[in-house]
Structure formats: structure tokens, C-alpha cells
Amino acid sequence: MAVTDAPRIVTARMGHDDSFTLDRYLATGGYDALRKALAMTPEAVAAEVDAASLLGRGGAGFPAGRKWSMLRKAPVTYLVVNGDESEPATFKDHLLIERDPHQLVEGVLIAAYALQVTQAFIYLRGEFALGLERLTQALNEAYDHGAAGADIFGSGFSVDLVVHPGAGAYICGEETALLESLEGKRGFPRIKPPFFPAAVGLYGQPTVVNNVETMSNLPWIILNGGSAFAALGDGRSTGTRLFALSGHVRRPGTYEVEMVKTTFRDLVYAPVYGGGVTGDREVKAFVPGGVSAPWFGPQHLDLPLGQDEVGQAGSMLGSGAITVMDSSTCMVRAAWRITKFFARESCGQCTPCREGSGWLERVMRRIEHGGGREEDVELLLDACDNISPGLQWPPQQTTICVLGPSIPSSIHSAIDMFRDEFLLHVKEGGCPFA
């Protein structure tokens, strides 16, 4: 059952070289969903999204319909789309942006109509030069086509869409940091509560923030109905989802698969997906949902790709980034590199995150390079515990945002699963894999 016959929802057009053009989009049903939505009431559009039980694809997995309904009581002022995609080994959103920008634009327009918002921003990671060009081009075409701007398709509904480039800062993916950045400031996450930018968002106004993939699902949901989407997958994890598969597999890439009906093993080994581990080696460990997620071992390969299933097993699907590490991988080096990432990207507002990440990075580095001591392993765990007390899952938070509590994940996992490897580094005075 590795490959289900679920339809491709967000990658349907990607077989075509010109998938990003308006011509191709219109020839494949483009903007039909928007026309259909405009003929419905905004409430009915939102109800379809609710019925789809579409979970947000940005990392936290909060149901989009519920987020919207929390807001429909008070008029929403802004819709902001999160296209910052910087979680290491996540490379799905830029594909949607570059290869099917009109699908994203149509999704944003549908959401704007459901929320009755007249101003939407699409915040793209600044490094996405091609994505920025393709999306700007798509917007120009959409405006010329009468699908965006004033009086869309003669419906009387108007909305402005602005593509906004970031400038290189991982933390701006965190939604409140993103809003600060969109206001022209440093990307400092805001203090919670409020937990959602719902009440106090951009310029202090009620704001909905949703991920690029979340938005890209909307045209299909409106055309085919929320219940058709909900019929795919199982339980709370409905529909299909994009998984970015990287590391030691024969065919790394982004794959759209039906949720829950597919397992990690299917994704790694099925010939149409990963095609197996490189060099026919064994899976030693894998990161199931971006580097903020605790690692899994080979015993977890048969877990279904479902939000709750993975959550109950002690990790998360997060941003849909799965990185496979084979038996030749040094786990100290892998965890060290991830820690270095957090140390570089901590915004510096909270002491545990700012100081802790630097400390941990230095200790990890010295173990990897032969300067480690036996007591370093406990030192690492203790420092991790200071950042996120109890080292439990989901993590406890002592900081403004969840970047801080994400730092211990890889270190804790590596020590838990491969403590011997740390001790071997200390004993041999260096990396046994080098």
C-alpha cells in the first residue's frame, strides 16, 4: 500500500514545463475555483475549508478553518501568507511558488474572499529570487486577467495582493516575527499571549497568517468540496501533504502523498518516492519533521504519516521535512550542525535560547573535534534541560518563541539513541567516522 491512488492536489500541474504560466493554468481549470467561490457566500466558502479539516502545513498543524472562524466574529483586516520556508531540509513551498504560482495566488484570493479581507501580503523568503520573479509575474497576469485587484470578475469584491521579500533570517518564519519584519523591523518574535496574531496582528490589526501549502490546497477544496478532501487520509490528518525527502536516499525530492495511508518506510523505500537508502545501507536514524523535531530510529519506519500518530510517538511531522541518515553517519556531527544552525539563527531576545545555543554548539564542536570530556554528555543534557525543563515532548517553553525549546531536540535524540558514539569520540579523541 505504499502508493495510494489519491489524486495529486497541489502538484497536479508540475509535470508541465510551463506549469507557472497563466496559459497553462487556465487550460487546466485555473481560476474556476475562484469564480465558484465568488458565487458563494464568504461563510459557505469558509464552511468548505472547515469541512476539509485542512491542517496548517507550516509546522504547527492548526486547522485552517478553525483559525479563520476564531476571527470571523471580528472583521479581519489582513491576510498574510507565510512563504519564509527556512526550516533546514524543508524545500516544498518554494516548489509551489516557482512551479505553480497561480495556484497560490488563487488560494490567497479565495481565502481573502472567505475572510472578507481587502489587503493580503505574501511574505517570501528573500533568497527566493526565482520564486519572487515567478510570483510577481503571476500577480501581474492575475491583475490583467481580472482575477485580482478591483472588482474581481465583476463580483464587486476587491483585494490587493503584495509580494513582500524578506532579507535572510530564519526566525522570520515564526509568524509574529514575520509580522514585525513586514512592518520594517528586526524579526523579533512578539511576546505571547495573544497566541495568535488573530487579535493583534499586522499594524495591531486582526490578521490571519497561513502557510503557502495551506493556501495552495484551497482551489482544489473549493472545486471538489471539503468532504472530498476530508475523505482522503484518516482521522485528523486529511488530504494529501507534501513531504520533502532528503539525505541518504536514492531519489531525494518533494513528494505529494496521502496522509496516514502512507508510512515513513513507504516514502523512503518505494521506487516512486525515495527508492531506498543510498549504497543499500541501513537507516540509522531520521529526522521526521524538520530539525526542530526529535529524531526517530529504524523502529519508527512503519509509523503512518499522520499528525497524531507521529505526535504520540514523541515527535512531529512539523514542516514535512524528512532527512534520512544511513549507517555511515556520525551522529555527533549531525546534531552539532543542527545546533550550530540554532546558535546562528537565535534572535537573541531570550537568555536560555541565546546563551544556551552558543554553549551547546561549543560543547558539541569540541566533542566532535576531539576535545570532549566524559562529563560533557551530562553537561549537554543539563544545558538542554535549562532551555526546556524536563526535556519532554511537546517541549516546555521558557522563551518567547518555540525556537528555543527546539534546540534540545537533536542533541537529546542523539544522546538518547547513540550515547556510545559520544563516549567513543571522547575516548578516541576525535571522530571515529572521519
Added chain:
Amino acid sequence: MSRFRPDMAERARALVALYPEPRSALIPLCHLAQEQDGWLQPDAMEEIAELVGVTPAEVRGTASFYDMLHTGPVGRYLVSICTNIACLLGGAEELLAHAQATLGIRPGGTTADGMVTLEDAECLADCDRTPCVTVNHRYVGGLTPQAFDQLVDDLRAGRRADDIPPHGTLVRVRRNGGLRADRGRVAAERAAMAEAQAVRAREAKEQAEREAALQSGPGAGSGS
């Protein structure tokens, strides 16, 4: 020369006009200044401050937070090699070491001819082609050491000038004129929508009240 040229000043004003609050144009304007000069020069920051209504220190403070905004000179080509987890597994450290040796610079440095600045980058979101390299933020694929040397030769000889503009130019597509819906019209529609929403909410409430009245009426014995 680092004030905006007349054509750039025109684009700067158009950018500011896109946003409900001018300050939001701060980062896009920094990119625009880098497009003109290759990096963010002090008087450009002053002009940006004037355009969005903040102090120059606020522009500098914001710019210094972001990796892509350079307050010092950068080579014509910014070569970024990702060394994060997927690329690490795909040989990124070896490629970075090779790049340092052939270019004779360390990450952050620029070659003496001013052509190449090398960067040890975090994940560039192209993790299925490892080790991932970008030039001026354009993907050039996962590279072997040989392919890297070829790339540098091509850059120096101007053979990639068509697909890779000089550092600072991020987007070559201009927004068309029709981006903004008429503000007055939008405001009127907004008011009409809010009114329609209120009417629908009132109707829903009245309906709910009618149903509740029926439920609790005589003979409706739904105890719990």
C-alpha cells in the same frame, strides 16, 4: 553615488505606495539600494529613512539583523554553499574546504579581483540537490568540486551574466501598474461587506433564538 538615481527613486516611491504604512517598505527599499550599488551604503540608508519616516539608525538597526543586507562591499557574485544537515550528508564540508582553497578566501571574504564573495550558508531550501550552491541567490544545483571550479571560471569570464545578474538584483520582473485597487472603492466595499456581515449575523442570531424558543416551548421535553 548612493542616493537613488532618478529611475530608482521612481521605483522607490512606487514601493512605498504599495503598503498601508510606509515603514513596511523598508526592507524592499534596502534591496533596491543593493540593486543599485551592490551593497547598502550609508547615504542610501539615510534616504530610505526619509522615504519611510524613520531615523537612519532605525534603518541600520533593522538592516544589520538580516543576512542578505550588506552594510559593507560584496563581490559581484555572492557564492553561497549550504552546509546544513542535508548538504552535510551530501558532502558540503568537503566542497566548502575545496572552495576556500581554490578561491583563497574564507567564508565572508572576497577575492582580490572583487568578483567572488564566499558564504557558508544555512539551508537554502534546495536540499535534494546537494551540496546546494547559489550565486546571487540563484540555484546552480548540487556541485562537485570540478563543477564548482567550472562555475567560478564561468562567472569570472562573464559566461553566466545572462542568467545571474550582479549582486543586489533580486527580482527582474516589475510589478505592473494595476496593482492597487482604488482605495475609495475598497473602503466603500468594505463598509458594505461589514454591513452585510452584520445583517447575516443578526439573522443567524434571530434564527437561533426562534429555534431556542421552540425547543423550550410547551411539550418540548428534552431534559438534558
